[in-house]
Amino acid sequence: MVNKSQKLKDQDFGFTCSFVLGAVQTPVEKDYYNQALNVLVNSFLRKTHFINPQGDKVIMKQRVLLKEDYDIFHFWNLSQRLGIKVKIGKFSPYFPHGRHLHLYGDMIELATGSRKMPSSVCSADCGPGFRRFWKEGMSVCCFVCSPCPENEISNETNMDQCVNCPYYQYANIEHNKCIQKDVTFLSYEDQMGMVLALIAFCFSAFTTVVLWVFVKHHDTPIVRANNRLLSYVLLMSLMFCFLCSFFFIGHPNKATCVLQQITFGIVFTVAVSTILAKTITVVLAFKVTDPGRRLRNFLLSGAPNYIIPICSLIQCILCAIWLAVSPPFVDIDAHSEHGHIIIVCNKGSVSVFYCVLGYLACLALGSFTVAFFAKNLPDTFNEAKFLTFSMLVFCSVWVTFLPVYHSTKGKVMVAVEIFSILASSAGMLGCIFVPKIYIILIRPDINSIQKVRKK
Structure with a gap:
């Protein structure tokens, strides 16, 4: 159990986890951010020492192999003398590789009092008409927005791939919608x-x-x-x-x-x-x-x-x-x-x-x-x-x-x-x-x- 006696305050830790999760939009991103949070929690736990409920002093050395499961709690301050300790996640080395940390996003409350996850400050969202892709050497939370190619659209935010319009439709100028093509031929009205x-x-x-x-x-x-x-x-x-x-x-x-x-x-x-x-x-x-x-x-x-x-x-x-x-x-x-x-x-x-x-x-x-x-x-x-x-x-x-x-x-x-x-x-x-x-x-x-x- 992680408590307030630790050198890193739980609210700061909760804010850090919430901040990273705020950029999660797709399953691919969630994998990337889980890996990042895994590294963060490993670093946090290995440098922390505390007294467990049995009165034993626990020292998390950097080179000690973790075999225990850890519950992560967050304190909600309802008033000056009243607070609630809420379980917001779990860390286990027995989880699949890269997914040792599991957080309950709906149970996390930021220091501002809001539960809405903040968006990433590394890259702005790619709106409709654009697709995002990652360049070599970039962080997992950073990406580049590129306009959709000709006759392809994206009608959602942060789409990884643009979608081709059917042959009987064509993409509009903004590349966010397919428009019906006009049927024509060499007619007498032409x-x-x-x-x-x-x-x-x-x-x-x-x-x-x-x-x-x-x-x-x-x-x-x-x-x-x-x-x-x-x-x-x-x-x-x-x-x-x-x-x-x-x-x-x-x-x-x-x-x-x-x-x-x-x-x-x-x-x-x-x-x-x-x-x-x-x-x-x-x-x-x-x-x-x-x-x-x-x-x-x-x-x-x-x-x-x-x-x-x-x-x-x-x-x-x-x-x-x-x-x-x-x-x-x-x-x-x-x-x-x-x-x-x-x-x-x-x-x-x-x-x-x-x-x-x-x-x-x-x-x-x-x-x-x-x-x-x-x-x-x-x-x-x-x-x-x-x-x-x-x-x-x-x-x-x-x-x-x-x-x-x-x-x-x-x-x-x-x-x-x-x-x-x-x-x-x-x-x-x-x-x-x-x-x-x-x-x-x-x-x-x-x-x-x-x-x-x-x-």
Whole structure:
């Protein structure tokens, strides 16, 4: 039993124990502070001597091995002549290592008369939004506060670890609360989506007008010179190229995700293969001079027109493989834009997607090569030069598309793909048909049989 005859007053000892325990907030801290108090009590007991109730003098030498249990008491002074001795803890060498001292915190009253444990004066508390950690060489009651990393929070005081926010939430600026992310996609209400939809509608309407002009003036030399049927097929395929952009705008679902990629691959294959057929027709028309040659029969039979269904069939097979292996599906992008969950269409099998683009690129390169060699052939309405420029624009757009597409994310990635579709389609429409529309509507004097016979 420890009494007032000791050199260290019990109130000072109680205050010291209470002070150390005041910093205890978590089980980890309690272990640290129990170890500290264990050292303190050992030092206190070994330097103390007193008379036990049997009248024996007890001297606690520093090197004497402790084998006894000790109760720790504290005197509560209720008045000048009245006090109560209260057991506030126990010290035993038989307790687990580092936990020899056990104090009853709710029974300790400080010298100030309050039972509230004081906080540590070594380090201030780490509030919400921060985590604490210990550096090497620091005392057990000292720590450092560090802000939570990105998208992690701490909503309590003196947390050792920050907590990650779920993928559908993000951390606020103070990093003490997770906030629900906004679901977004490239919609018609979005300014970027609205502009792209308006451009696609205007180009498709202009293509319809061009088709109507060609049908109305189908007997004029400039329309007949380069195979009217192929011109009609090319104009309709370009119109569908513009319209397929609408599959990329709006809330994605399983149907639109499949249609936007399949439609894009097929209609562009029809357009490019039509240009290839028109280019081959121009070349054969100048190479065939002998009426008895087989090439003349090949040209008159309309065999070049079969290039379109053959090339389109190959692309359809690739698209069917795409759908069978791993079709496009609806996916979410929770990392591209802070505070937003973007609903996008995942390509599914990326390898098949690039096979579709690669096949389309081969057709475009073949059309450009044939048209380039035929661009200087003499003729009144030779469109090989215009076909060459159209394929040059087409190839330039899609070569630029790949690096830009992979360097963007979220809605911008979808917008880049729509812009590439519109730009390449507009390039073919402008290079091939705008000069002809100019002659049909503005210079009808050039578009006459007499003028052609003179040339």
